[in-house]
Structures are given as structure tokens and as C-alpha cells.
Amino acid sequence: MxxxxxxxxxxxxxxxxxxxxxxxxxxxxxxxxxxxxxxxxxxxxxxxxxxxxxxxxxxxxxxxxxxxxxxxxxxxxxxxxxxxxxxxxxxxxxxxxxxxxxxxxxxxxxxxxxxxxxxxxxxxxxxxxxxxxxxxxxxxxxxxxxxxGPTALFYRTDLLKDAGVSTDPAELAEQVPDWDAYLAFGRRLQKSRRNTVLFPHLQNVWETRLGQLPARYMTEDGEYVGGRDEIREVFELGERVLKDGLSAGVVQDSTDQYGLITSGRQPAAIGAVWWGQLAPESAAPKTKGKWRVTAPPGGAANVxxxxxxxxxxxxxxxxxxxxxxxxxxxxxxxxxxxxxxxxxxxxxxxxxxxxxxxxxxxxxxxxxDVFGKSAEQVKTAFISPYDRMLHTVFFAGMASLEAGKSVARAWKDVQDKAERELTREGAI
Structure with missing residues (x-):
């Protein structure tokens, strides 16, 4: 392509x-x-x-x-x-x-x-x-x-203390440097609060992880690279998140999504700097003083x-x-x-x-100090004129995975849809 x-x-x-x-x-x-x-x-x-x-x-x-x-x-x-x-x-x-x-x-x-x-x-x-x-x-x-929109790991100190997890920003960043460690972190929190989640939905996994990668959907020379193994691994990551019960599966930007923060069901989140004002500061103002931020698992991203x-x-x-x-x-x-x-x-x-x-x-x-460092570490990934369209296709693919499709089926459907849309646009 x-x-x-x-x-x-x-x-x-x-x-x-x-x-x-x-x-x-x-x-x-x-x-x-x-x-x-x-x-x-x-x-x-x-x-x-x-x-x-x-x-x-x-x-x-x-x-x-x-x-x-x-x-x-x-x-x-x-x-x-x-x-x-x-x-x-x-x-x-x-x-x-x-x-x-x-x-x-x-x-x-x-x-x-x-x-x-x-x-x-x-x-x-x-x-x-x-x-x-x-x-x-x-x-x-x-x-x-x-x-x-540089990202960080937001977390509630009181709920992490209940789970016996360090709340020091530097120590926590060392304990959850990557996504494997972050999922293990989520499972540990679940032992303290059984219904704990780390993500409102799998689209959140997609958007965050994609931003950490050195390339997105297209190269500057017009090659479609959204079918590479590195991208498929994000779908496999989503499957692991589901298996561990770490996604709430709520509708994106719904009141249910912000209810996860208000109720304390989501005590940690990888989010862009603006997420802090949109979610905890607005949805849970009574938790003022209990939140901290540190380096995001998997590296810096921009959303x-x-x-x-x-x-x-x-x-x-x-x-x-x-x-x-x-x-x-x-x-x-x-x-x-x-x-x-x-x-x-x-x-x-x-x-x-x-x-x-x-x-x-x-x-x-x-x-x-956290967001500034994150912003300076964002990888330079080419964004093409087709990224908005392709982003919608992959978002839908992650939603279908959450709805019960296998990784293999969801991945094939996404690649077929991407090829159809790029062909319709005259890109391939």
C-alpha cells in the first residue's frame, strides 16, 4: 500500500x-x-x-x-x-x-x-x-x-495506600515503567477493591498506547503501516486488559465514565494533562489534595x-x-x-x-515537572491527512473487541475497513 x-x-x-x-x-x-x-x-x-x-x-x-x-x-x-x-x-x-x-x-x-x-x-x-x-x-x-496534551499517570494516594502501594511519584514510576507492570499494578489494586479498573473503555487503551509509538498509520511517503505487528500488539494488549477485568466498558465521554472517578472505582489513569481538569478536578472535587501525577507507563505520549x-x-x-x-x-x-x-x-x-x-x-x-518532561519526550510521529478517518476505524475495532470479538476477527475487520476507506479516498 x-x-x-x-x-x-x-x-x-x-x-x-x-x-x-x-x-x-x-x-x-x-x-x-x-x-x-x-x-x-x-x-x-x-x-x-x-x-x-x-x-x-x-x-x-x-x-x-x-x-x-x-x-x-x-x-x-x-x-x-x-x-x-x-x-x-x-x-x-x-x-x-x-x-x-x-x-x-x-x-x-x-x-x-x-x-x-x-x-x-x-x-x-x-x-x-x-x-x-x-x-x-x-x-x-x-x-x-x-x-x-502530554500524558502522565494520575493516581489517588488514599486508595493506593489502602492497597499497600507506594504513593511517592518517583517510586511509583519505577514500579510501573511499562504496560506489563501497569496491568500487574491494576491486579494488585483489585485485591483491595474488587471492582477496580484502570480504563473506562478500550478506546482509551488504544489512544494512549498509539501515542507512545514512533509511527502511526501512514509514512510521509504515503505507505500504510497500520497493519504492522506493533499495532496489532495494541489489540492484544486490549485483550489482556479485558481478561484482567481492568476496563469498565462504559460509553466514551458518558456520565458513567466520569462516575468511575467520582466513586473511586478508577483510582489511577494514564491521561493527558487536560484530563485532570476534565475528570478528577470536575467529577471528584472532594478528592482535592489526594491526587498525584508521575511518569506514564510505556513512555510519554501526546493526546x-x-x-x-x-x-x-x-x-x-x-x-x-x-x-x-x-x-x-x-x-x-x-x-x-x-x-x-x-x-x-x-x-x-x-x-x-x-x-x-x-x-x-x-x-x-x-x-x-512531570508534564513538562513528558512533553519533551514525545516521539515525532507523522500524522497524515488520513489519520482522522483511520483513527475512527481503529477506535471502532477496539470497541468491537470489548463487545466480544476475538483479536483475530477484530484485527481482520479493521484492516479490511482501512483498506476499503483508503481505496475509496484514492490513497492506495
Whole structure:
């Protein structure tokens, strides 16, 4: 299953068009907003409200006479963006893009190349793997790094003590360095609390373990590598998780999933930095002070994170560039983490005072020491324009495994589905 890099881009343009982003749309080809406005589309909690609010009221730093106008898009953000770009009318100057920035690579001409404004001069401020995700295979930088989602092992100290397990972060990390040790850790916890689980569902196993691998589904040269043994082993890992009773099998993002944290049934979890706020801090506020974080079993991974891109319809791309580089400066990324737990993509932020503060929910631990190290250890894995589609296919495969399929059957079904979808997209 191989296609050249250039062919990859050309063929996947058809896939993007099917999703609502075609290059042959009609319209007035004008940008959104008044002449003195730089317009920005985001989703809720994707950027710092304080910093954006300052640019809206006081103007954009370095761009005299221009102010920001931000719109939070509800519902299906991705569909709204693609539909607007396809129509080529009332397009915002700047759009936020989620982790799957590569799905926009086939339509790279719809965006400003940030290299034209000297973005390369800022590269050493940001994580190398995150910076590479902004650059198309042909070398065009269509987006700028925002937040990241480095992972850690979250755990409740009181429940681990009940099981006779060390709660010291360094000691626990030594005891559970890999997935074999982590499953053994889960079985030990079950002796103290019989219904203990480590995962809400097998999709969580998939997403976490995939992020620890040096490659995902495709290579930069267009080869499909989602059928390799290393990937199949994740399905086999899922089977072991089921056998040990360590998955709750609840619906993803359901109230039942967060109920596992509230009830204490899930005393530990491998999760991205944002998971802490989404789950224990929100679902179990009374456990404040009882949680800690340490290095994740199996190595560092990244789950989530986002980007900012300037559309080619921008009325003032230079001012737009000044805004996004100001907003995502190391100092402002540190401020955004303090405000909204948006973990920086700039290691320079890790040493600034807002990120060095002890975290009360985690017993006064400086969690940046764990998440910062994790972020710096993330492997650089190529994300292709097809990753969103393939991710859905493999997610469904893990769900079918949890529903009772054998590894052999689930694996074959996933590979058949992946081949059909890639063929339909013209990739193979």
C-alpha cells in the first residue's frame, strides 16, 4: 500500500473535498469582518479568554489601529470551517485547528505560509515534534503551535495506600515503567477493591498506547503501516486488559465514565494533562489534595493539542501573524496554562512563575515537572491527512473487541475497513 508523497497530497485533496473543503467553490472571496478587525474563529476553551479579551478591547499588540474580533463556533466546528473555506466567502482571518491539522494539508494553498513572515526564527522556542506537525510534506508552514496534551499517570494516594502501594511519584514510576507492570499494578489494586479498573473503555487503551509509538498509520511517503505487528500488539494488549477485568466498558465521554472517578472505582489513569481538569478536578472535587501525577507507563505520549492558521483570505495577514505569535509567546502560553490549563508547546514556558506554582489539587506537587518532561519526550510521529478517518476505524475495532470479538476477527475487520476507506479516498 504505497503512494508517493506528491501523489498523497494530490489524491487526498479529493478526500478533503468530500468533507466539505473543495478548492473549486464559488463566492466573493472576501474575508470576514470590518477593515479594522482581525477575525478569529475558535471553539470554547481553546484559547485564553483573558488574552483574547485584551486584544479585542485594547487592540492587537504591534498592529496599531487593529483589534481582534473573536467568534466561538458551537456544534461541529470542523464542518463549519470547511464549509466556509469551500464557499470562499466571509472567511475569518484566523482559524483554530484541532490535533488533526494534517487533514488540511491537501488544501495548503488555502492558508498563508508562515515562513513568509519569518516563523522559522521562532522554531527553537517550541517543541520540535509539535512544530513539525504544522509543516506540510512540501515544506509549507500552514499553522502555528498552540497547546499540547502530554500524558502522565494520575493516581489517588488514599486508595493506593489502602492497597499497600507506594504513593511517592518517583517510586511509583519505577514500579510501573511499562504496560506489563501497569496491568500487574491494576491486579494488585483489585485485591483491595474488587471492582477496580484502570480504563473506562478500550478506546482509551488504544489512544494512549498509539501515542507512545514512533509511527502511526501512514509514512510521509504515503505507505500504510497500520497493519504492522506493533499495532496489532495494541489489540492484544486490549485483550489482556479485558481478561484482567481492568476496563469498565462504559460509553466514551458518558456520565458513567466520569462516575468511575467520582466513586473511586478508577483510582489511577494514564491521561493527558487536560484530563485532570476534565475528570478528577470536575467529577471528584472532594478528592482535592489526594491526587498525584508521575511518569506514564510505556513512555510519554501526546493526546490532543491545537493550532492557529491564517487563511489566504485574510485582509491583513501580517497583523494576523503578529497576533498569533503574541498570543502563543512563551510568556502568554504560561499565562494561558495558569488560566485554563492549556499546556504550552514552548518549553520556555515551563520555567516561568505561573507554571512553577504548587498545585493544591495534587497535594502541592509541581505537576509541570512531570508534564513538562513528558512533553519533551514525545516521539515525532507523522500524522497524515488520513489519520482522522483511520483513527475512527481503529477506535471502532477496539470497541468491537470489548463487545466480544476475538483479536483475530477484530484485527481482520479493521484492516479490511482501512483498506476499503483508503481505496475509496484514492490513497492506495
Amino acid at each position: 504505497v503512494v508517493s508523497r506528491r501523489r498523497l497530497l494530490a489524491l487526498s485533496a479529493g478526500a478533503a473535498a468530500a468533507g466539505g473543503l473543495g478548492l473549486a467553490g464559488c463566492g466573493s472571496q472576501r474575508s470576514l469582518g470590518a477593515k479594522d478587525e482581525i477575525t478569529l474563529w475558535t471553539w470554547d476553551r481553546s484559547v485564553s479568554d483573558k488574552l483574547v479579551g485584551a486584544a479585542e478591547t485594547k487592540g492587537i499588540p504591534g498592529a496599531e489601529g487593529l483589534r481582534l474580533s473573536r467568534t466561538n463556533i458551537g456544534g461541529n466546528y470542523n464542518t463549519k470551517v470547511r464549509t466556509t473555506l469551500a464557499g470562499k466567502s466571509s472567511v475569518p482571518d484566523i482559524i483554530a485547528i484541532n490535533w488533526d491539522v494534517a487533514t488540511y494539508f491537501p488544501n495548503q494553498d488555502e492558508f498563508v505560509d508562515l515562513n513568509d513572515f519569518g516563523a522559522a526564527e521562532l522554531k527553537n522556542r517550541y517543541l520540535d515534534w509539535k512544530w513539525k506537525q504544522c509543516v506540510t510534506p512540501e515544506g509549507k508552514m500552514i499553522a502555528f503551535p498552540m497547546d499540547t 490532543g493539542g491545537s493550532f492557529l492558521a491564517i487563511t489566504r483570505y485574510s485582509k491583513n495577514p501580517e497583523a494576523a501573524y503578529k497576533f498569533i505569535t503574541w498570543l502563543q509567546s512563551p510568556e502568554n502560553q504560561s499565562s494561558a496554562y495558569d488560566e485554563m490549563s492549556l499546556f504550552p508547546s514552548s518549553p520556555r514556558s515551563f520555567e516561568l512563575p505561573p507554571m512553577r506554582k504548587p498545585a493544591p489539587f495534587y497535594g502541592g506537587q509541581r505537576t509541570v
